[in-house]
Amino acid sequence: xxxxxxxxxxxxxxxxxxxxxxxxxxxxxxxxxxxxxxxxxxxxxxxxxxxxxxxxxxxxxxxxxxxxxxxxxxxxxxxxxxxxxxxxxxxxxxxxxxxxxxxxxxxxxxxxxxxxxxxxxxxxxxxxxxxxxxxxxxxxxxxxxxxxxxxxxxxxxxxxxxxxxxxxxxxxxxxxxxxxxxxxxxxxxxxxxxxxxxxxxxxxxxxxxxxxxxxxxxxxxxxxxxxxxxxxxxxxxxxxx
Numbered sequence: 001x002x003x004x005x006x007x008x009x010x011x012x013x014x015x016x017x018x019x020x021x022x023x024x025x026x027x028x029x030x031x032x033x034x035x036x037x038x039x040x041x042x043x044x045x046x047x048x049x050x051x052x053x054x055x056x057x058x059x060x061x062x063x064x065x066x067x068x069x070x071x072x073x074x075x076x077x078x079x080x081x082x083x084x085x086x087x088x089x090x091x092x093x094x095x096x097x098x099x100x101x102x103x104x105x106x107x108x109x110x111x112x113x114x115x116x117x118x119x120x121x122x123x124x125x126x127x128x129x130x131x132x133x134x135x136x137x138x139x140x141x142x143x144x145x146x147x148x149x150x151x152x153x154x155x156x157x158x159x160x161x162x163x164x165x166x167x168x169x170x171x172x173x174x175x176x177x178x179x180x181x182x183x184x185x186x187x188x189x190x191x192x193x194x195x196x197x198x199x200x201x202x203x204x205x206x207x208x209x210x211x212x213x214x215x216x217x218x219x220x221x222x223x224x225x226x227x228x229x230x231x232x233x234x235x236x237x238x239x240x241x
Contacts, residue, residue: 027057027059028057028185029061029180050078055191056078063085064086064103065084069084081096085125088139090107091135095115096115102114113148122143124149126184127152127168152179153168153182179214181219197219198212
């Protein structure tokens with residue numbers, strides 16, 4: 001197990017000193033492990049820093065993969081929601097409560113329908129941030145009009161401009177979408193940089209999770225400073241195909 005990172009978790013995320021209401025949980029909606037391909041975070045590092053972060057529930061949303069989330073489910077002190085951040089020709093979409101991987105490269109409507117076919121939730125990450133492969137605005141409008149979006153990320157800790165998150169929050173309110181918040185952590189120390197405080201839910205009840213999202217509020221910062229990338233050789237991760 002790696003040594004405690006420096007600075008401390010509270011120094012990195014001062015909002016953690018706040019007390020979560022009784023019967024509520026802190027949920028980080030958007031995280032990555034070494035299965036993403038653009039992250040070198042090992043399971044041990046993920047477990048250690050997640051515990052430090054104070055997060056109760058973590059959505060592991062690796063790029064085009066669910067195997068990491070599946071392998072970590074039941075192995076962490078926090079509960080795990082199996083997710084996937086998938087590429088489409090018009091930007092990225094996240095599926096939550098997945099049982100299997102959704103192939104990358106599907107048209108956005110097909111990707112959203114594939115998530116729904118598994119009983120999952122369609123969650124749109126960093127919707128108006130062009131530096132983070134956001135879903136194209138016209139495509140987002142199309143998916144919303146067809147009733148294929150459940151939630152939207154109103155606070156992404158990697159988004160450089162607060163105005164982008166503000167726009168996302170406004171869009172969520174205008175279209176009746178449930179809000180979410182996530183660290184978008186690609187290094188372990190960034191876990192918990194943004195999260196949603198929301199009423200607790202049953203782990204096998206996506207509809208209940210969605211209902212709790214609607215009562216939640218986002219906590220955290222809108223811009224996570226660049227962090228030191230640790231080059232290393234990580235264990236081989238095979239495709240989910």
